Amino acid sequence: MTSDKLRIYRRAKLDEGRLLIGLSGWMDGGNISTGTVKFFVEQLDAPKSAQIKPEGFYIYSFPGSMEITAMFRPHTRIRDGIVESCDMPRNTFFLSEENNLVLFAGKEPNLKWEEYADCIFSVCHRFGVKTIYFIGSVAGLVPHTRQPRFTCSVSDGDMKKTVRRYGVRMSNYEGPASIVTHMTARARDEGVGMMTLVAEIPAYVQGQNPGCISAVSRLLANILGIHIELEKLKSIGEEFERKLSEIIEMQPELASHIGKLEEDYDNEVFDTEMGDLKEWLEQRGIRVD
Structure with missing residues (x-):
């Protein structure tokens, strides 16, 4: 089946290769997942090496109101x-041989998870990838003035020691799964290890969050042992934080909530309810999961 869906443009056999995955969809708040992989692709000047055809993996025509249906439709641009x-979903692999790294930027599929995973594992086998890393994000109790917290899940307990030195906590979760969880559960049978790193990012910040992308990129560069230029991205993140703080200062109620988040963060209070902040956000149409 994968031969029909997977196109290989550039071949290589890596030595204990790594695959870094970023997917738009469920765990891409702040564009952390897709934005981080895009940053690595650009910084490493990694050429396209393979692609998964989108046909059969996505729902384009969904019954319901126009507002709901529009969420599933491809984006088009018409001028004069x-x-x-007409932008169809893209699922593209990039290759950085000198860094022993394959990068994958895609969109989480609506359908046929097993076949989509087959394509990714096929690339792993063909390119000599032994470890898969997925980076994602969830909205949470972290203030924008602090670094995102990280949690991790792995396919094999031996992989825990790789991230514990960086202060990453092991995940405890029960609920709806993503294709990433499906792949992690399947990874051992495929002969590869898989690690999911999830950044907890500020729930009240909407849109791309360059500060969190900078923090995530720095962590990944350390884990992967890759030298990558981070100073420019760091500066963009710091400027983003400064401007955001200026806006928040003009909203005393929100500033008070964030002050409490900072206090909890500094005191390492992890398992708290959002309470008043969650209600404040939801009143303004911002959903917190």
């Missing part, structure tokens, strides 16, 4: 009557 683009 000319259809300039």
Whole structure:
């Protein structure tokens, strides 16, 4: 089946290769998942090496109101009557041989998880990948003035020691799963290890969060042992934080909530309820999961 869906453009056999995955969808708040992988691809100047065809993996026509249906439709751009683009989902692999690394930027599939995973594991086997890393994010109790907290899940207990030195906590979770969880559960049977790193990011910050992307990129560079230029991204993140703080200062109620988050963060209070902050956000149409 994978031969019909998977196209290989550039081949290589890596030595104990690694695969870094970023997916749009469920765990891409702040564009952390896709933004981090995009940053690595650009910094490493990694060429395209393979692609998964989108046909059969996505729902384009979903019954319901236009607002709901629009969430599933491909994005198009029309200028002066000319259809300039119609962007279908892209699932692209990039290769950095000198860093023993494959990178994958894709969109979490709605359908046929098993076949989609087959394509990814096929790339692992063909390129000599032995370890898969997925980076994602969830909205939580972290203030924008602090570093995101990280939790981790792994396919094999021996992998825990790799991240514990960086202060990453092991995940405890029960609930709806993603394709990443499905792949992690399957990884051992495929002969590869898999690690999921999830950054807890500020629930009240909407859109791309360059500060958190910077923190995630720094952690991944250390784990992967890759030298990558981070100073420019760090500066962008610091400027983003400064401007956000200026806006928050103009909203005393929100500033008070964030002050409490900072206190809890500094006192290492992890398992708290959002309480008033959650209610404040939801009143303004911001959902917190």
